[in-house]
Amino acid sequence: MTRTGLSDTIAAIATAPGSAGVGIxxxxxPGALGVADGVFRGRRRPSATRGGRFLFGQLVAEDGEVLxxxxxxxxxxxxxxxxEDVAEVQTHGSPAVLARVLSRVLELGARPARPGEFTLRAYLAGRLDLAQAEAVLELVNAGTDTARRQASLGLSGALGERVERISARVTRTLAALQAMLDYPEEGVxxxxxxxxxxxxxxDLEALVGTARAGQVATRGARLALIGRPNAGKSxxxxxLLGYERSIVTPIPGTTRDYLEANLSLAGVPVTLVDTAGLRETGDEVEAAGVRQAISLAARADxxxxxxDGSLPREDLPTELPGEARVIRVRTKADLPPAWTDPAALDVSAVTGGGLPELRDAIHAALIGDAARGEAWLTTERQADAARRALLHVRAARTLPDDLAGYELEEALRSLAELTGRDVSEDVVDAVFRNFCVGK
Structure with a gap:
């Protein structure tokens, strides 16, 4: 995003497209209140009003037509x-009304805002750090309560405060090391x-440990269901959905293509992927489905x-991807068991037995030990900066006093990048590129 024009007066529709009760x-x-004077007609002009006030009146066109x-x-x-000075005009949420009001505002000297430019200005003015700016977008996009909670924590500055506590500890040691250079005989x-x-x-290990949970909470997770034909995947x-989404028959190979369905598990957005049964087959179409199932498993979170717990146990005809995170499920637990395994969860899709335990296991596998009340790392940018800071701190602990200072300076630089206090324009542009116009 270009930084030119940041002293201009900007305007945009700040509400979602379409009809609604209210539009903004x-x-x-610098010219926001003067622009508002030209489009708003009430008992008092916006430019003559103290901040934090609501005015009621009419929105008018250049020729005096009441919009x-x-x-x-x-x-x-x-x-x-x-x-900056800000005026927000609230009208009925008619697209036609909003378009006319915005057109008049632009005639009065404002220019159209670029995507994310309001929040960019907040960041450049020091109203938000970069992690808080990212939390604005996450809050707008939050589809579950877990995502909302984490975005709210991030917007409150909780992540920045957590990082500052770590920075203070590193700074304390760096200052002691630098003082030691003047009095080397005393040591640190x-x-x-x-x-x-x-x-x-x-603290950094705990923070880095939240990265998976934070990214799962914001972007969701993909869960692949795999197994032999008639293992009970569909x-x-x-x-899990609570309704019939996938066709269930006793005929092996019913599912040949994959099927997706979305749900929220304990506040985590999850996409379930039902895949073709894994077996060796001469059917070209079914074989393609088996290959696809393996590929989906490799890409799943x-x-x-x-x-099938009611039949003698057989090994899968293929190896799981080495990086796959796996929960083993013994299905058809309502039938007499042919085998047991303490490492597998017993579940019956017929009676619902074991479903609560399975949901808990899925949530634990995705969120892990990340503390619910603490701010998490929610973007790969944040996670990368935290990992680099951790590596530098670890390196500093292994080095003598006269060499550790460089590693601590690099750790502080990484932490400053995480919050945006020391970050390149390219990184900032990459963050705000994902924003919508009006935010």
Whole structure:
């Protein structure tokens, strides 16, 4: 995103496309309140109003035509989302009304906002750090309560605070090491080196450990159901969904192509993928489905390996991908067992027995030990910066005092990149490229 024009007054429709009860046109910049004066007619002009006030009046075109009745919200710099003067015009959510109001605002001197430009201005003004800016987009896109909760924590600055605590420990040791250069005979005591660095390493390990949970919470997870024909894959998919989505018959090979269905498991967005039964077959179409099942398992976040517990146990005719995360499920647990395995979950799609335990196991495999009340790493950018910081702290702990300083400086640089205090324009542009216009 180009940084030119950041002193311009910008405007955009800030509500979703389509008809709604309320629509918003947002204006930000040095001329925002003057622009609002030209489109809003009420008992008081927006430019003559203190910040934090609502005004009721009419939205008018250049020739005085009344476009709608509505509200004008006035925010004065620096007490606004962007840190600039901001006017938000609220009308009925008619696309025609919003288009006319925006057109008039642009005639009055504002220019169309670029995607994410309001939040970019908030970031550049110091109203948000980069992790908070990412949380804005995650909150807009949150489809489950877990995603909403994490986005809210991120927006509150909780992740930045967590990173700052780690940075403070690293800075304490770095300062002690730099002071040691003036008094080398004294060395650095453990309370200024090993204690804070040990705590920083532990905190970074815990933070890096949240990356998988954070990304699963925001983008969702793919679960592949694999097993031999008639192992109960389609029945289990239907049972987890609570309705019949996949065709179930006693005929082996019924499922030849894969089938997807979405649901929320304990607040985690999950895509279940029902795949073709794994077996050797001369049927070219079914064989293609088997190859596809293996490929889907390799790309899944979690693989449920289903085995019919009412029949003698057989090995799968193919090896699972080495990196696959697996939960083994002994299906048809309502029938007399032909075998048992303490490592497998007993589940019956007919009675529902074992389904709560399976849901818990899926949630644990996807979210792990990430503490619910703490901010998680929710993007690969954040996770990469945290991993690099951890590697530098670990390296510093193994080096003598006169060499450890460089590693700690690099750790601090990585932590500053995580929050956006020290980051390239390319990284910032990559973050805001995903925003919509109006946010």
């Amino acid at each position: 046109v947002r204006v930000s910049g 709608d009745e509505g509200l004008c919200l006035v925010f004065r710099a620096p007490h606004s989302y962007t840190g 005591p453990d309370e200024d080196r090993e204690v804070p660095l040990g705590a920083a390493e532990a 029945s289990l998919l239907n049972a 979690l693989v449920l390996v289903l085995e």
